[in-house]
Amino acid sequence: MNLTSICRAPLQFILFICIFFNSCIESKHKNVDWLAYNGGDDCNHYSEADEINKENVDQLKVAWIYESEGADTVHHSTQMQCNPIIIDGILYGVSAGSQAFAISAQTGVEIWKTAITEPTFTMTSRGITYWSNGAESRIFFGYGAYLYALDAKTGTIIKSFGKEGKIHLIEGIERAGADAYVVANTPPIVFENILIVGGRVSESAAALKGDIRAYDVITGKSLWTFHTIPHPGEFGYETWEKDNYKNTGGANNWMGMALDRKRGIAYVPTGSAAFDFYGGNRKGDNLFANSLLALDVRTGKRLWHFQTVHHDIWDRDIPAPPNLYSIQQNGKKLDVVSVVTKQGYIFVFDRVTGQPIYPIEEKSFPVSTIPGEQTSETQPVPLLPEHFTRQSFTHEDINDFASNKEEIIAQLKQTNTGSPFIPLGFNRTVFYPGTDGGAQWGGAAVDKNAVIYVPAKENPVFSSLKASDPKAGNMGNTTGKKLYENWCMSCHGAHAEGNEDGTYPSLQKLDLKYVDYEVATLLKRGRGRMPAFTNLTSEEIKAIYDYLIGKGGEVVQTSKSELSSAPYSATGYNRWYDSAGYPISQPPWGTLTATDMNTGKRIWQVPLGEYPELMAKGLPATGTDNYGGPAITAGGILFIAATKDQKIRAFDTKTGKILWQSDLPAAGYASPSIYMIDGKQYVVIACGGGKLKTKSGDQYVAFALP
Secondary structure (H helix, E strand, C coil): CCHHHHHHHHHHHHHHHHHHHHHHHHHHCCCECECCHHHCCCCCCEECCCCCCCCCHHHCEEEEEEECCCCCCCCCCCCCCCCCEEECCEEEEECCCCCEEEEECCCCCEEEECCCCCCCCCCCCCCCEEEECCCCEEEEEEECCEEEEEECCCCCECCCCEECCEEECCCCCCCCCCCCCEECCCCCEEECCEEEECCEECCCCCCCECCEEEEECCCCCEEEEECCCCCCCCCCHHHCCCCHHHHCCECCCCCCCEEECCCCEEEEECCCECCCCCCCCCCCCCCCCCEEEEEECCCCCEEEEEECCCCCCCCCCCCCCCEEEEEEECCEEEEEEEEECCCCCEEEEECCCCCECCCEEEEECCCCCCCCCCCCCEEEEECCCCCCCCCCCCHHHECCCCCCHHHHHHHHHCCECCCCCCCCCCCCEEECCECCECCCCCCCEECCCCEEEEEEECCCEEECEEECCCCCCCCEEEEHHHHHHHHCHHHHCCCCCCCCCCCCCCCCCHHHCCCHHHHHHHHHHCECCECCCCCCCHHHHHHHHHHHCCCCCEEEECCCCHHHCCCEEECCCEECECCCCCECECCCCEEEEEEECCCCEEEEEEECCCCHHHHCCCCCCCCCCECCCCEEECCCEEEECCECCCEEEEEECCCCCEEEEEECCCCCCCCCEEEEECCEEEEEEEEEECCCCCCEEEEEEEEECC
């Protein structure tokens, strides 16, 4: 070794030490935000935060708890499905009482909270949208039928936006015969100075139009509108009956959108046209219901579309925002967009051209026997990626330990089942997976290796059609019973029994829970999943209440448009349980599935959730019904709550193994957010409960390493 090399060695060592300590300092002060609903424009639920990893995740402890207030602790009817955002150390979310708030993301200490008392429709908010131009920052917050602009620093309403600080979302989507129900339940997206807004509308025949709207973020001025039910001369008009844009509603974006900021493209999924289970008054494929739309953000122009269900009469909305990511095929990088479905499919497309990445086959399914109905001859089924749920339910799929198995078998023999896309008839028909998934609104997470992680459920649901009262939409005499069958039965059941898990509560003995004016308020404002029935008069509401408490209820109706009625109503979203209260299908009833999107092949699938009493009997984890999405990290961890057992869990993204779990104060029917401040990583979840017969709560709980 010469003198030069001897001198160089200490210099190299010193340089190494400097780099090492500089790296440590950068790591210590590393900040990672959660910029938008589901993590960012791509909706991939992914965070670059990496302090928490497979070696230390089991050390997680509660870092702080924020009590947002507003929970219904009597009837347990409130929920919090909010995926909060975290920007520059501030967490923005929505309370159990539907108020926007800002808190310190390090301590949970409140900075501000709104106190809006607008007499509008209630809703369960999934979050808010943040915008800044450097000079000012705004929060866009949906409260019932209004979209507010708030000062991000103070929470005060910005009066110069829209009309006195808000946009009334009903303006521009009215139609003759429709009720007035629309709520901004999922955050809008923002690009430059353009705010793109969807909304939830009723699922009955009286639904408003589901148009996609864009507004100026400064003024609230309308910029463009995309008609999801096309007008004459617009592309897709011929896929409906004449003038359906005047007399049909729905086809709305209630689930959220994704944004390709580089290309200026918004990816907008839509739901089914109303009414959900009968389409004899809207014959045709019905574009752009049940579609993934690629829209030019600046103009609202359609760039391409794909319809995932033709002429939907199964309530098969695309249930979640799309995911944007890149895959590798044949040595090439492809930018893609994908959507998950209630049926258990994943559709994948080239982000620019809309060309399918994997083959999609148009397959034949049973046709409807209902007079006036014309089902599509085929439905699109992707051959890859592999489906993440089972696709049919027969007697061979009945749970081995079902408590009344012979009775279930006998009932199943009188039921239409065994295939996807069986149209409802006058006798019992099974949806499998159920009417709300398969995949649900929590959606999917995608990591940097193009592995997609999807929570899902596989609970059979049954229903049937029943002829509606022809007088219920027009002038004439009718009864509270007929009004109930037309407007309430599709959710609460033919005998007001609700469903077994409490998603649709029983209305039997209603007078022991509510007095008449409370019911009137609920029907006018809605609550949670129940829309507002603004089309019903006070006399009609009283007649429904009187019928439910056993008083009969004859009423003389005021005149209504025939456009707000349908010839049939559904007999409920009836989850099929055995006499012990468990799904009749073979477990798993809730799953978490990882799929390699480069190949379309499944990597692993594990149960999501458990019934402690079944595990105490020696049964393995069965999975449970679930609502809410996952969040994944650069540390190789997937966090998810979502289950009715009121836990949050951490999974190894490579294997699906549970690495950590913790009890929550109420079920976390929401998606976690992940962020890092000064090198310390946090995982936060809204614990709102209120579904699946679990208690309602108001707490946000954050976890971190000690």
